Structure formats: structure tokens, C-alpha cells
Amino acid sequence: MTSDLTQIDGLAYLVYRSSAVDHLNDEDLQDILTSARDRNEENAVTGCLHCEDGMFFQWIEGPAQAIHMIGNLILNDPRHYDVTVLGQGALDARRFPDWRMRFSGRSNGSLMDWFASSDISTFDRKEYVGGVVTFLASIDI
Numbered sequence: 001m002t003s004d005l006t007q008i009d010g011l012a013y014l015v016y017r018s019s020a021v022d023h024l025n026d027e028d029l030q031d032i033l034t035s036a037r038d039r040n041e042e043n044a045v046t047g048c049l050h051c052e053d054g055m056f057f058q059w060i061e062g063p064a065q066a067i068h069m070i071g072n073l074i075l076n077d078p079r080h081y082d083v084t085v086l087g088q089g090a091l092d093a094r095r096f097p098d099w100r101m102r103f104s105g106r107s108n109g110s111l112m113d114w115f116a117s118s119d120i121s122t123f124d125r126k127e128y129v130g131g132v133v134t135f136l137a138s139i140d141i
Contacts, residue, residue: 005068011091012064018080
């Protein structure tokens with residue numbers, strides 16, 4: 001999943017989407033956030049997790065080796081499936097420098113509604129990824 005990240009010195013990012021398992025509840029979500037925030041703080045990782053209609057969209061950023069390690073943990077987490085890496089690579093500057101793991105849900109804003117009202121093509125992978133990141137950064141929490 002994150003093998004390209006092992007070749008990067010410095011900051012890296014990983015952005016993905018996945019489907020939550022059917023039985024995921026609020027307590028499970030809180031456990032995800034608590035463990036992510038603790039792990040991220042230990043590894044100098046920041047990011048944002050958005051959960052909407054059974055889908056996760058997450059951006060994480062930090063030292064490349066930490067992103068590689070966390071990416072592999074994410075891939076094997078049984079609380080979601082159909083993990084699709086939307087993008088990964090070197091990063092010049094953090095997008096979420098003040099967030100160990102910011103969380104948003106549909107009540108904060110709908111990514112699907114945002115895409116429906118934008119000119120961004122969800123068929124063009126680069127535009128889609130850029131749209132997801134722009135949306136995550138635009139959410140007012």
C-alpha cells in the first residue's frame with residue numbers, strides 16, 4: 001500500500017477512502033479517534049478523518065516512515081474495507097499542522113454535496129483527490 005513512501009526523506013502524505021463495516025457505532029468511532037490521536041502524537045503525524053454515509057476519507061501527513069507504518073496499520077484495520085489509496089507522496093508543508101487527527105462528519109459538511117455543487121471531475125483521479133483535500137481543509141470545526 002505505502003511502499004513508495006519508504007523512498008522519501010522528510011514529510012509525506014497519504015490520502016484514502018474506505019467503507020466502514022456495517023456494525024460500526026459511535027463508541028467504535030471514538031476508539032478510532034483516541035488511538036489515532038495518541039499514535040499520531042507519538043509519531044509527529046497530523047491529519048483529518050471525515051466520516052460520511054458509511055465512508056471514511058482520511059488525509060495523514062508527517063515523517064515518511066511514520067506514514068508508511070500507519071498506512072499499513074490502516075490497511076489491516078478490520079473496522080473498514082475496500083481501502084483505496086487516492087494519493088501518497090512527498091509533501092512540502094503540512095495542511096493540518098495543528099490537528100493530531102481532526103474529525104468531521106456529515107453534520108460538519110457533506111463531501112458528496114460539495115462535489116455535486118463543484119466543477120471538479122470525480123472521474124479525473126487528480127481532480128478528485130484535490131477535491132477531497134480541499135473539502136477536508138474547508139470544513140469549519
